[in-house]
Amino acid sequence: IAGITQAPTSQILAAGRRMTLRCTQDMRHNAMYWYRQDLGLGLRLIHYSNTAGTTGKGEVPDGYSVSRANTDDFPLTLASAVPSQTSVYFCASSDRWADTQYFGPGTRLTVL
C-alpha cells in the first residue's frame, strides 16, 4: 500500500507562473487536506475536502485553489506564484469518521 503520494518532490518556479501540486491516496479516505510548513510556524491548513465534490478553505487559502473530482486525487494549484509561497507542502488524508491524518512525503517549492 503506497498511502499518499505527492508530485513533484521539489520544484523551482519563476514568480507569476502557474503550478499544480499533485496528491493521490489509495486508502479510500473521504477527507483530504493541504498544509504548508514554514519554519517556526508549524503546519497551516490551506484547503480541505471532506468528500469528493466538496472543498473548503483553511487558515491560509489566498493564492491557492483545489479541486476534488474523485476520492483519490486532490490537486493544489497556484494560479500565479509569488515568493511568499516558497514552502514545503504536505497533503494528508483521513477517514471521514476518524481524526487520525496520514501525510504524504511533501513537495518543496521555491518561487523566485
Added chain:
Amino acid sequence: GNSVTQMEGPVTLSEEAFLTINCTYTATGYPSLFWYVQYPGEGLQLLLKATKADDKGSNKGFEATYRKETTSFHLEKGSVQVSDSAVYFCALSGGAGGTSYGKLTFGQGTILTVHP
C-alpha cells in the same frame, strides 16, 4: 478559535536522558489531542493520540496524558535514543462542536536532537 502552544526549541539531549516537551492548548468543547513526529526529509507520522480527558496515549516509549484541567498534553520519554532525533508537533482536532471532520491545528514544532 483553536490554538496550540509548544515549548520553544531546539532541544538537545544526550542519549538515555529524560525528555519532556510541553504542549498547551486552547479550544472550546472536547478536542482530540495528538503528537506527530517528522523525521528528516519525511512527512509527518502520528506518534500518539488521546481523545478524552485523562486518557494517556503511548507509543515507542513516548507518553502523553490529556489534562483538561491544565489544558495540557506534554510529551515524555524516559530514555531517548539518537534515532528519536526529529521534529515533534503537538496538534488538536475538533473541540468546537465536533464538526471539523478532523481538521488539525498544529503547534509550531519542537526540534529534538539526541547525541550519543
